[in-house]
Structures are given as structure tokens and as C-alpha cells.
Amino acid sequence: MCRWLAYSGTPVLLEDLLYKPTHSLIDQSLHSRLGVETTNGDGFGVGWFGEADTPALFKSVEPAWNDRNLRELAGHVRSGLVFAHIRASTGTAVQQTNCHPFRHGRWLWMHNGSITRFQDVKRELMLAVDPSLYPNVDGSTDSETFFFLALTLGLEDDPPAAVERAVGVIERVGHDNGIDHPIQMTVATSDGHRLWGFRYSSEGKSRSLFYSTAVDTLREQYPDNPMFHELSDETRIVVSEPLGDLAGAWNEVPESSYGVIQEGEDELHPFTPRA
Amino acid sequence: MCRWLAYSGTPVLLEDLLYKPTHSLIDQSLHSRLGVETTNGDGFGVGWFGEADTPALFKSVEPAWNDRNLRELAGHVRSGLVFAHIRASTGTAVQQTNCHPFRHGRWLWMHNGSITRFQDVKRELMLAVDPSLYPNVDGSTDSETFFFLALTLGLEDDPPAAVERAVGVIERVGHDNGIDHPIQMTVATSDGHRLWGFRYSSEGKSRSLFYSTAVDTLREQYPDNPMFHELSDETRIVVSEPLGDLAGAWNEVPESSYGVIQEGEDELHPFTPRA
């Protein structure tokens, strides 16, 4: 399994997100508390939106905790929409093309969890990917296949519906192959404007996912904390596990639901796979 | 494009094959004379048969010329059947799963050349791979897809027929997609007992391929060369380009043909794709 972080809000240096929190994502690469594995050392990736039309990616097969290039970039890159992912391989090769986040055009995607017995259903799922998208599948993970299924089923037009349809396909193919619980997932996706976070699993016991409390609430609760004065009210973090122990700062995303981080009011809705 | 070497005969240290010849494969990684590219620096791989049932593989994404692990292994591993390949990527990612040789059970496979406009025909070719083999495709190259096509079409029973059928499929799919010359190839494959080398291209202008002169002939011609006294009469090398300038030592594999290196008389036959 893996751990990930998605940030949307006031532009910050990546190091403020990735290194400075008490229980930062980099710390989680060695000492995850809530993950299936405590070590997430099979590569990592960071994606961020900057001045170009499409987001930038930086990926490495080395553990995040000791990667000097990541440390350098984190100290020099500032962005208002950041994805970061540390990987614990569930079997597929440790190579950059298997590191999250994945990208297609303006879209980023990252996933924690797995498609059960992926090798047995991969061919059928890959066949369900639009032939025009098929050549863009670069690596060999279940997560990337899932992304391209969602793209095939309308991710760019209606992300929640597309993900619900993709999970519907994965569950149908899984059940056809005698798999009881075909998918386990937390997913983040974004086009650079809005950010969607999903939490779901076929068995109803999903990997952990948390979102940060609204900044204006935190500012009221912690009037002396300077950080909350620097961040806009629109700022929000979604993470596999809390980045620290600040009371009231982190809220669990409910089972089978998804959230939308966007200008104005954010939203939280139930998630229901579509046949 | 790439360069490769296949050896069958008296067990030798890998360094005698890979480093010691004047124009060795490692030298070709920096200074290929006959290749499309002079530099073959996008990773490499070595496969060899030893005491285990299946051959060993060592692969790296770094250029062969400066890889310390390869230098070490070459000085300590001895084998009588060796495949070595240096890669110049034609577009797919530089990662270990894309390095040759590829392996399935006892079979090794390596390829120089390409399937033309592979991204456009990949899906159709992958569909032609047997569903039971499909999950074993680990990387993203045309060469590995070609290998699994050949396995699907009987490589383990009749290698020449299987490769002729696989090329037949590739050419049909290519022509269906408006591709004039669908394939360019030199291929080596082996099960640890026999070794097959193929040279073919749809346009009839194939990448270079050479085989070494029979050792007894060389021994007669160069009675003072000690090397030819250490090697058995069965010893033979097949290479993308000659490893040195010894007159009479290297023979071009003819266009559209394949050879078989085996106990007893080796063979050379015409190669004709099968519809």
C-alpha cells in the first residue's frame, strides 16, 4: 500500500508540505502509523501545477526519506496545487513509470490500495480502456489502469461519475473472476482547478483518509498559530494519515464517500459504484 | 536500436566475452560501428545459464560502459550459454523491465530493431498474446510483445515456425494500419540447449548480424592462437557486429534467414513470415 497527500490553496514551498509537519509524508515513508505497511520505500512521486499548461512531475525509484533531489526541489518549488505519493509496491516493478501521480493532459491521479488479483483481471480491464488512450499507459500498475479506465469513462467531464463507473467496471470484472472484494482505494485527482478525493472499498473497510479543517475555523481555535494567518480560507489538505497531532485539525473522510475541494464551498458526497 | 551478443560453447568468464575482445560489446556501447546509433547507453542486460533450471538475468538502466556491478559479475560468472544486450531506446522508458534479454521459464529472448509505429499497433498485438501469458508481460517494449507473441504461437515447440508466425501477425497488423515496413529485426532465442538467431526486415534491408567461423577452421587457420585451442569445436558466437578484425573469423548472416547453434552440425535456413 502507499501514502499520499494532496494540497490545494495558498502557494507554498513543497518542503512546508512534505518535510516540516511533525508526522510529514517523508516521515511516513519510514514510519507510517495507519498504513498496512510501516515502510513506504518503493519510490515516490510529486506532481504540481505551476506556470505551464500541464502539471510537472518528479518521480524516483529511491525511498523518499533520503532522496537529495526531492529535498532540493522541495526547497525551491512553490505551488498552490500539489500531489505527493510514497509507494509500497504490492508486487509490480519499482520503476518510475509505476510511481504516482500519473498524468494525462492537465489531469493528475494517485491511488492508495489495490485491485485484487490484478494480474488475473488486467487483460480484461486494459481491453476496457479506450483504444485511443491505450498507448499512453506507460507502466504496469493497477493504479494506472484504473486511471485510464476513469479517463475512458469521462473523468475529464464528470470526475465523480467517471470514478463511480470505473469502479463499477472493476467490481463487475472482479466478480466475474470470482473475486469477493475487487477494489480497495483512496484516490485523488485534479485538473489544476478542483481537487477530488475518494474513499471506498468493496468490502466497506477502506484505507484511511483525512481532510484538514477549514482554515478560518482553525484560525479561530488557534489564534496564536501564525501558520493559519498565512493560509487563505480556501486552503485544504487531503491525506492518508494526519500530518500531526493538532486537536481538531483533521477529519476522517467517511466510508464510501468523496469530497470536492474548489473555489467557494467544498463538498462531501456519498460514493456509489455504477454498473 | 541496440547491439547484442549470443554465445554457446565452452564455459567462459563473462569478461572474456564482454570486455576483452578489441571491439567488445561494452566498447560498442560507446562506439558502435554498424549500428543506427553509435551510442547504446539506455541500459543493458545479461542472461546466462548456470546450475539452476532457469537462466539468470542481470539488468541495469545505466550505460554498460561504466557499470561496476557488470564488471564485477563478468569477472566471476562462468557460463556456456550467454546472452548480452545493450540498449538504445527507440522511445519507450529506460527501466529494467524494458532491458533485454527477456525470460519466460527456460527461454531467453533478445531483439535489435523495432516494430514500426509500435504505439499504434500495440493494443492489437497485445490482444493476440495468449491470455494466460498476458500477465507476464512486465515492460512496455515492442521487443517483449514480440517475444510473447512468439511464445503464444509455439516458440517452445518449434522456434523458427513460431517466429515466422509472430512476424506474420506483426506484418498483417502493420499493413492493416497502413504501415509499409512493419518490422525490422535481429533476434536471438534459446532454451539453454539450442540457440536460434534470426535476421529479417519487411523492407529487406535488415540490421547487421554475424556468426563466428567454426572453431576447427579457425584453429587450422591460426595454429598459434591459444584461444582457439581452449574452445571446443561446438563453440559459436552470434553478434550484431564483429568483435574484432580477425580475417576469416566473422560471417554475415544472410538477409531473411536464421541459424541454429546446436550439438553436432549447426544449420542456416531461409526465414519466411507465415500468414
Place this chain on the structure above:
Amino acid sequence: MCRWLAYSGTPVLLEDLLYKPTHSLIDQSLHSRLGVETTNGDGFGVGWFGEADTPALFKSVEPAWNDRNLRELAGHVRSGLVFAHIRASTGTAVQQTNCHPFRHGRWLWMHNGSITRFQDVKRELMLAVDPSLYPNVDGSTDSETFFFLALTLGLEDDPPAAVERAVGVIERVGHDNGIDHPIQMTVATSDGHRLWGFRYSSEGKSRSLFYSTAVDTLREQYPDNPMFHELSDETRIVVSEPLGDLAGAWNEVPESSYGVIQEGEDELHPFTPRA
């Protein structure tokens, strides 16, 4: 800190040493029980004696647990004298030249522990290295400097005396620099014939080190265990932590002592740094 294993005895496949034990070294790379860190993911190295005059090395900066090349080699390389080391960096760069074991001529060396505040004493220690050896220091670790100090002080003639002298130098230089406890160490070294294992620390609380019980004793104790019938009486393993839970199989090396594994009777002696 790190974990290591040294094996001397009946030639075995590396995988029997590195992968098959319940709590194997590869398992320890993710889940060390007795180490300062549970994760040892900052590269690894294996050294083994084979047919060449000098031992072979294979090193990688990737975590051992997922390295495909190590898995391959382990299944095909057989040796009667093997060193293996998994690294948890204490600050110096994760690069092959910093991976253990280190080699000089026929000698291998690996170390768990550290020279306290190494950056502050490095220059003085490097100055104590023989000028003719100095250019062979390839990496930047305390462990390699320690090795070259020991070589300078006679490792090839009298290993225990040389290591006692090297530790004497390190402690003197440390104390001169106001360091209370200048060294923490378990060390293995070998010339391919004999194997020495050391356990010592300036503060008298050394990292764990164990050696396996004599095979004839184990054979008597476990008459039905086939493994003990395949191994010669001379076979012995020295490890940072036991490879399994077999009662009576593992014995702690006492504080401030060293052992010699050799033909005939093995030895255990006190270790005393020499001024």
C-alpha cells in the same frame, strides 16, 4: 545503523542465506528487531569468494527487499564465504561507493555502528591512513575510513591487532576532540580463508552480534532437520541478529570480544583497543 551477515562453510546458494531463513537479512531490511532503526533501506552489498583470486562484489543503492538483480544473483551464485550488508545511512550519501562490504585485494570488510561525530574527526583519521592506500578510499563513510586505518595498521598480517590499533587511534582522536564515546562497532573481515568478527563500543553497550552454534551440536540436538546434515562441521554464521527462533542455534558474541572462524577449532577472545 545497519545489519550484516557473514557465512563461512559448505558452499551454498546465496538465496539460502539471504532469503530463506524465517527472519532473513532481506526480511531485516524491512523489519529489523534488534537494530537502532527498523528499516535498513539505504542500499546494500554482497561480497563472495569464488573462482577468482579476489572476492566479487555486488552493490546497489536500492532497498534490498525489492531488488530484482539481488534476487536473481542469489538464485544462481554459490559460495562458501559470503558477506552481506544492508545499510541504514547515518548521514553520508546513499551511493554504491558507500555500500559495504568494502574490498582491498583479497580482503572484505563490513561494519555496523559509527564513528561518533565523524565529520569532525574525518580529516585527522584520513591523515592517519597510509599515503599509498589513501587513493583507494572511494566513498565517504566512517566505515571505509576505519577499514583503511586497519589496513594501514597491519590488517593483512594480524587482523585482531590491526583492528585494536585502529580503534585505539579512533578513540584517541575522538577524545582529543572532546568525544566521550568515539566508536560503536560490530565488524566482519576476511581474506577468504579465515573470518574475524568483532563486537565493541567505547561506552560498553555494543550493537548486537550473534554466531551460530557448531553444526555437530545442532545435528545432535535436531537429528531430523535435514539442513544440518548438508552442512559441514566447519560451517558457521555470524549475524547482527538471529535469522530465526531455533532454540540453541544462536549465541551472543560477548561485549568487547572477537571471534575467529577457521579450519579446525574456532576461537573467541577479548578485544582491547591499543593506544
Place this chain on the structure above:
Amino acid sequence: MCRWLAYSGTPVLLEDLLYKPTHSLIDQSLHSRLGVETTNGDGFGVGWFGEADTPALFKSVEPAWNDRNLRELAGHVRSGLVFAHIRASTGTAVQQTNCHPFRHGRWLWMHNGSITRFQDVKRELMLAVDPSLYPNVDGSTDSETFFFLALTLGLEDDPPAAVERAVGVIERVGHDNGIDHPIQMTVATSDGHRLWGFRYSSEGKSRSLFYSTAVDTLREQYPDNPMFHELSDETRIVVSEPLGDLAGAWNEVPESSYGVIQEGEDELHPFTPRA
């Protein structure tokens, strides 16, 4: 040997410097025209000044021509002071700590050339490095030792004098060791405000070095070229070999001289090692 590029002027995307020119540095990694080696595939590095106090570094041991992370960064990072270097190792290990540019505080440094028989003089040169700087030497190259010698001898106060003194030391130590021509060099260094480029060799036949013609002159000469309208008059590039064939755009730095790129008038002076 190596190739390098130093840029100072109007902030540009790195890809405009590294990929877009006809004979770009990335192209030179495969096809250098004027270098000692045509291939510079033993790692690379990029340094740039941005919003932080100290410059950022990105280094990799893979060849630059196929590195996906470099391609990504180049498309998203904009800077007005950029160093880029592609390496062809002259013997020392291919590892990130040996990739240029090197950094100390605000200072960047990169080098093409070599200190002759470096292994024989390394100890003496390292002894000449200030003890307080010594622990910061991270890798094993002659180029980094040269940098720390220059820092020891006043680089941060008077770069030309410090480099002249450092070369004086290298030549003296070389001559003491019976080396006729102790150094071959082109060097770039910068503190983020000014940029110095040096060309010198003991034998008086130095590696090539070029600087771009003043932008106002180029604008007059090529009134229709839009690029010259986007760049400020202060913009200047110093490179190992010209990035294209535009007549009048590139000028050779004379033998034994150095230039200063700075606000206002740039300068060109003779370079004379100091005893």
C-alpha cells in the same frame, strides 16, 4: 571530459536553454562535436538561482538525453542564472556526489578538464583544503577538490585571484610529483550575482570555451529574430561549445583568460596562476 553551459540574464525556462537550441547541451550529451569524447553520458547536473537564498541543484547518474525528470523540470523551472553540466567520467565513480555543479553556500562551481594523475596528488591537495571546509567535500572528483581549494584560497572574496592561487597550488604539487602538465580546465563559478568563466591549461592547449555575443549586437544583426527581442541586453551564455551555427553569435574565450558576466559592462582578462 565534460560539457557545460552557464547562463545569466532574462529569466527563461530551462528547456529553452537545455533542449531547444539546435546543438543543445542535451544533444551534446550524445553528439559532442568539440569534446574529447563524443558521448557525455556519465550523469549530469543542473543548478539554478531562484527564490531561496542558496541555489537549487538537481543531479542524476543517468545520461541526460533520456532523463524524464530533467525534461519535466526543464519545462517548469524558470531562472535568470543557470548552470548545467553533462559528465564524461575520467575514472571516478558515477554517483550524484560526483556530478557538477558543486555548491557551497551561495556558490556554484563546475569544471571541464582534469587534474593530471589526480589519484597521485589527491592527498596533498586535500591537505591544502581548509580543515573547516574539509568535511563538506562530499564526492571523490578532482573537480570538487579544486573547488574547495579555491574556496580555501578566497573564492568568496576575489574569485579570479582565488582560482589563480588554486591553480598555482595544483601546478606546484603536480610538478613536485613529476607531472608536466598538471591541469586542464574550463571552469564556471557564480554567487548568483556575477558569473566567472575561466579557460586555462598547463600545456597551453585548453578545452574549448565560448561566450555569446552581446544581445544588442545580435538584435541589430538579426532584426527579425524574435528571441533577441525577448532577452535583456545583460543576457549572456558561456558554453563548452556553440549551441548552434548562427554566424556571429559565438566567440571563443582566448587561451589563459577569464571573463566576468555582471551588471553593466562584462570583462575579459588574462589568467595567470599564482605561486
